[in-house]
Structures are given as C-alpha cells and as structure tokens.
Amino acid sequence: MTVTDTPGATGRARTVPKPVRATIGRPRPQARDQYTISEVVAYTGLSAHTLRWYERIGLMPHIDRTHTGQRRYSDQDLDWLDFVAKLRLTGMPVADMVRYAELVREGGHTYRERLELLVAHREDVRRRVAELRDTLGVLDFKIDFYAGAEPAPERH
Amino acid sequence: MTVTDTPGATGRARTVPKPVRATIGRPRPQARDQYTISEVVAYTGLSAHTLRWYERIGLMPHIDRTHTGQRRYSDQDLDWLDFVAKLRLTGMPVADMVRYAELVREGGHTYRERLELLVAHREDVRRRVAELRDTLGVLDFKIDFYAGAEPAPERH
C-alpha cells in the first residue's frame, strides 16, 4: 500500500459496526495497470455494483475508461481500494472515507486535515479495541458459568 | 450483572458494526425493583422507544405492568439490559441476541446451545480485535507519514 493516496461526498452516524469481509487477500494478477472491473471484483471481494457505487459517491478517484466506456482500474486504484478496505474494516463510516478522499483530491494543503481525520479515527479504533477486550471478560465469565453449571456436558 | 439471565424472536446479517454508546454507567437509583420506563432510560441511555421495541421483538422477558398498563422494570430486567448492552457493544446482531433471549426463556435444557452461541460470538470478537489491532498498524504508518511529510506542521 502506498502512502500517497489517490481518490474523491461527506456525512456521519453512530452505532456498532458489523463484521466486514476479513480483508483483501487474493494476489494481484501482475502489475498490468489495466484491470477490468471483474478482475477488481476478484481481487477485492467487493461486488461490481459496490465498486461503481463507490465511484458515484466520490470515494474513488477518476477511473480510466476504454474507448467504449468500460472501466480500467490502475495499480494505484487497487492500492486505494486496499486502504479503503482497511478503513471499512475498522468501521469508519463511508461518509468519512469520502471526506478523506475529497481531501486527497484537493491536494497537498489538506495534509493537516487528513492527519487529523486519521488520528481521530485511530483514537476511535483504540477505544473500540479497549471496549471489546473489556467485554471479552464478561463473555469469558458467562461462558465459564455455562461450561460449569451445565446439567452435565453430555447429559443430552 | 447476574449469570442467570432473564429474557425472549430470531435472524442474522453480516457487515462491520458501528460504535455504540460507551456503556451503561449511571448508578441504579437503589434496588426498589420497580423502575418506570423513564428511570430505565436514564439508567441505560436507551430511548423509551427502543426499550419498547426491544420488548416487541422478543429481546426482553415479560415486563411487569401496573394496573393501568405502565411498565415497571425489575432489577433483573436491568441486569439483562446491562448484558444486552455488552453484546450490542461487541456488535452482536439484534437477531442473535433475540435468539439468545429465546433460549433463556426456554429453560435449562438450552444451556448447551447458549454456550455455543456465546463461544462463537467470543471467537468473533477476538477475530475482530485482531483485525483492528492489525489495521492500527496501517493507521500508525499513514499518520507517521503525514506527521513527517507535512509541508511543515505550522505552514498554514
């Protein structure tokens, strides 16, 4: 994943995020810098619908097109999708990612704001990790109880 | 929080959970075992709408009523709400919590299934924690980059 991002709407919400696909994973065909949407689907695990939607809402930078209008994703685009996947995984709202993408498109003078956004998000993630670890304790306790107090493990 | 739960419907989904309220917190008025809905709102931070909705979908056990039909929550009910809050915090889908509540209502012979449900959820949470920690690395990396490569921290 490069550090120099590539992308391009905004908003905000609040509830617990549901688990998203584990992560990217599949190997990149081999840097041809010209991937069709279905190759990107295979690589990212996202649906073509979702990829087009990401573009519509401004979460992606401009994507190249063939003369007949088909999308051709570049390696940089895949890098960006990798990063987006990470952010999603940590439960960042799509609107925030879009905001970040906008900042990237706006250029160098937005470094500070991007930094702030990432730092705030990192805090968020850290808090979340702490909460989860905390709750794991409660789960352990309950589980121990059930494992012990059970009418006898094999009793039906 | 007691270990002997109290609650009761069912379903399933899959995406990343959004952050939910930090946690219960506010002190329990003092065990009167007869709390009005607005007291429970103050205690849990949930809205009255949500509390009634939880009941409708079978996430709560039977809640006592006054002769005029107003709800009166017991300490046990609050304990259950504490536990539910924990589960929500860890992103357990409402449908799963409802399933768990059903099992509790069904009685002792469901211990095994409850145990399995909790164990599976714990695995889920552990996986999620691992993913988050992982992604924190990526965030740290990006943040270090921005903090360093910035056109100079005070440059505008």
Add this chain to the structure above:
DNA sequence: GGCTTGCCTAGAGTGCGCTCAAGGTATTTA
C-alpha cells in the same frame, strides 16, 4: 446474422436498528 458475454447507466429496493408520528388513557397539579 444471431447469440453470448461482459460491461454500462439510472434508479429502485433491501435489511438492519432504531426513531418518530398520531392518537389515546390515567394521574398529578394549578
């Protein structure tokens, strides 16, 4: 030429987890 495949667009629909609206009753307070 006809069929298949892979892609395109605009816009509607879905599932989850609430949240709100409308209309009503009982108790307390002025």
Add this chain to the structure above:
DNA sequence: TAAATACCTTGAGCGCACTCTAGGCAAGCC
C-alpha cells in the same frame, strides 16, 4: 375543572451501506 405530565399502542419512516432491476451497447464466436 382544566391543563400538564407521563405513559400507552400501532404503524410508518429514516439513515446507512449496499444490492438489484431493467434496459442497453459493443466485441467475440459459430
């Protein structure tokens, strides 16, 4: 007695993040 307050119910609505539908074009293959 009138008004305010706190609660009730049923059912519709909302925001988010997708996901699907319908209709269409272009290139490849027999």
